[in-house]
Amino acid sequence: MDGKSDPLMLGTPELLSMYRDMVRIREFEEACPQLYSQGKIGGFLHLYSGQEAVGVGVAHAIHPDDYLISAYREHGLAIAKKVPVQAVMAELFGKATGVSRGKGGSMHMFDAERRFMGGYGIVGGHLPLAVGLGYSILYRGGDEVVVCLFGDGATNQGVFHEAMNMAALYRVPVVFICENNMYGIGTSVARASAVEELYKKSCAYETPGLRVDGMDVLAVYQAVHQAVQKARNGEGPTYIEARTYRYRGHSISDPGTYRSEQEKKIWKDRDPIPALAAYLLREEHTSQKELTAIDEEERKIIQEAIAFAEESPDPDPEELWTDVYAP
Amino acid sequence: MPEITCREALNQALHEEMERDETVFVLGEDVGLYEGSFKVTKGLLAKFGDKRVIDTPISEAGIVGMACGAAMTGLRPIVELMTINFSIVALDQIMNHAAVARYMFGGQVAVPLTIRTPGGAGHQLGAQHSHSLEALFLHCPGLRVIVPSVPADAKGLLKSAIRSQDPVMFIEHEGLYAVKGEVPAGEYTIPLGRADIKREGRDLTLVTLSRMVYVCLEAAEELAKEGIEVEVLDLRALNPLDMKAVLDSVRKTRRAVTVEESWLTGGWGGEIAARIMEEAFDDLDAPVLRVGGADVPMPYNKALEKAAIPDAAQVAARVRELF
Ligand SMILES: Cc1ncc(C[n+]2csc(CCOP(=O)(O)OP(=O)(O)O)c2C)c(N)n1
Numbered sequence: 001m002d003g004k005s006d007p008l009m010l011g012t013p014e015l016l017s018m019y020r021d022m023v024r025i026r027e028f029e030e031a032c033p034q035l036y037s038q039g040k041i042g043g044f045l046h047l048y049s050g051q052e053a054v055g056v057g058v059a060h061a062i063h064p065d066d067y068l069i070s071a072y073r074e075h076g077l078a079i080a081k082k083v084p085v086q087a088v089m090a091e092l093f094g095k096a097t098g099v100s101r102g103k104g105g106s107m108h109m110f111d112a113e114r115r116f117m118g119g120y121g122i123v124g125g126h127l128p129l130a131v132g133l134g135y136s137i138l139y140r141g142g143d144e145v146v147v148c149l150f151g152d153g154a155t156n157q158g159v160f161h162e163a164m165n166m167a168a169l170y171r172v173p174v175v176f177i178c179e180n181n182m183y184g185i186g187t188s189v190a191r192a193s194a195v196e197e198l199y200k201k202s203c204a205y206e207t208p209g210l211r212v213d214g215m216d217v218l219a220v221y222q223a224v225h226q227a228v229q230k231a232r233n234g235e236g237p238t239y240i241e242a243r244t245y246r247y248r249g250h251s252i253s254d255p256g257t258y259r260s261e262q263e264k265k266i267w268k269d270r271d272p273i274p275a276l277a278a279y280l281l282r283e284e285h286t287s288q289k290e291l292t293a294i295d296e297e298e299r300k301i302i303q304e305a306i307a308f309a310e311e312s313p314d315p316d317p318e319e320l321w322t323d324v325y326a327p
Numbered sequence: 328m329p330e331i332t333c334r335e336a337l338n339q340a341l342h343e344e345m346e347r348d349e350t351v352f353v354l355g356e357d358v359g360l361y362e363g364s365f366k367v368t369k370g371l372l373a374k375f376g377d378k379r380v381i382d383t384p385i386s387e388a389g390i391v392g393m394a395c396g397a398a399m400t401g402l403r404p405i406v407e408l409m410t411i412n413f414s415i416v417a418l419d420q421i422m423n424h425a426a427v428a429r430y431m432f433g434g435q436v437a438v439p440l441t442i443r444t445p446g447g448a449g450h451q452l453g454a455q456h457s458h459s460l461e462a463l464f465l466h467c468p469g470l471r472v473i474v475p476s477v478p479a480d481a482k483g484l485l486k487s488a489i490r491s492q493d494p495v496m497f498i499e500h501e502g503l504y505a506v507k508g509e510v511p512a513g514e515y516t517i518p519l520g521r522a523d524i525k526r527e528g529r530d531l532t533l534v535t536l537s538r539m540v541y542v543c544l545e546a547a548e549e550l551a552k553e554g555i556e557v558e559v560l561d562l563r564a565l566n567p568l569d570m571k572a573v574l575d576s577v578r579k580t581r582r583a584v585t586v587e588e589s590w591l592t593g594g595w596g597g598e599i600a601a602r603i604m605e606e607a608f609d610d611l612d613a614p615v616l617r618v619g620g621a622d623v624p625m626p627y628n629k630a631l632e633k634a635a636i637p638d639a640a641q642v643a644a645r646v647r648e649l650f
Contacts, residue, residue, distance in 0.1 A: 042451035042629055094451070094628035105453045105627030121455035122416065123385045156384035157416075184385055186361030192384040258360060320631050324623045 012285045018217055020294050022052040022273050025076040027302045036252050041092045043105045048076030050247035053272035054179050055080040057220025058147055067115045067133050069126050070149040072107035074119035083111040089305040095312035102315040124157030131163050134172025145173040145231040153184025155201050168205040173231035176239040185250045186258045199241035207237050214244030215270045328509035336478035336510050337367045340485040354381040355407030364409050365504050387417035395425045398440040411446035411460050425494040426469035437492040447500040448636055454624035459589035464496045465565040471495040472565040476540040478508040483517030500538040520567025528558035531582040534599050536562045539586045545639035574607050581612040582649050586642055591619025613649040618642050
């Protein structure tokens, strides 16, 4: 094993790569509001800042040919799944070079090659799709798994329960991950869910439910890794609640005034990026100099992605009519 | 008359109806504390409390079904569905329950339920947040479908919708919330199903509704410069449908074009065109033509989105084909 190892058997390169991915996502997301106010990005824009440990922990716990499917707060998840950051940015610009060729936008990114099976704008709508992805794996005798991410609000949708039941019934290799950032737009979990301990919600389907600290990338990694192993071994679905926090409002147009400054501070003090940095330094995986170099490289990568998006062409006007029926 | 926005007009209607009738209550996602994602429910929670202004989970089928049950037992719920696309999540409750209960149970029960929901495109929200689905609801007997364009109509029609004994789909356009217009001071209602002429003309009738009213008015200005005087008929409702107003206008102008934002195929324009031809064929000097949105899921890219929605130039061009 390269360098130092930790109890999770992750080597230094993997740990640094996790750090890099989180920084990349944060830099990407924090560049967006300005581009939005310049009119370069349109539509809704749901940013992921604060939740990076979940996406990165998940993506590192699965293989490149495993599937990931998610809701509309998905830029960070796409990036974690190694969708090229240029293509993610170009999609926000609505350009022909975007991952969904400019037709999907912020909420609907998709990269078939990297098995990033989409962001979806209908809360809960993609959960049954995850069951189908999993069924398809069983059907074809593959050994891939599916991870399906969604928000706390989605657990109150009927399809959440339908998907949980069918997943357990057919023992599909799906790991359901609820990113509990405590709010669905302006409504807190306590005001929207009769059961606040969201990890308990799979018990009616005899699907193991567990809770993990979503601000700790290694904790997320560990939990997802185990669940993925089980799924791959034919032991069926798992449901994980990752407790996390979004730093910004629900979307770009939401100032988020329903949350107190004090509450925000408590979570920001637990920011997953400096937390991992501190761990890496303490365990002597790296030096501050190396981390700073990563930060700078990633900032540059994002600037290049913006330039790429800027210079990319709009879709051809004829694209209005393509891809609606197969030829 | 004071000038206010559509948003304010709708808000006034809600306040007034809740004051007037204590069986009226509001439920939906983020309608209370957050005051609605388009701020139409502003001030309601503060004034009426959380028994009458309910913040619900994100559970569209549950919300509509719950409202339907409450309506069946004498309350008058007003549901806000955040965007019309989400009404599809509740479509079973709307079409298989609310719309049919009165008929299916031999008239023993009414469902005085109002479902308010914003629709329409123009904000680059992509295919899961942008569609105009009024034709979907028009297709289903038992539902009223109201589609206002100006603030005064929005207020008067919403009040009538709330007082109606039928389930009403009250479809607002996201692009119109900030549009201002004169609204009469004091109490008034507008009966459901009465069209309104937004511009008089003698040469052709544009039959339209919602945001397309503005597009048609713009086209009418264009055409007037060429000597074509177009009448703009705002249906304001698809059910009840004011066919008399349509026929009266067409008999005067002898030509008609329907203009809708929604998908042209299976859209409501086809219904209107067919009825004009059935009932006023001999009065026509030309076939009825239709303008509608492109038959594609709404694209995100701004230029493509624009191309998917009818504009004034397209309407004017279609009109010119008839002269
Ligand atoms: C079916 C449906 N209803 C309502 C909405 C509007 N909406 C968009 S995001 C959202 C909140 C979702 O919260 P959550 O699932 O917790 O995810 P988060 O935004 O916190 O990531 C709502 C109500 C929607 N997109 N789809």
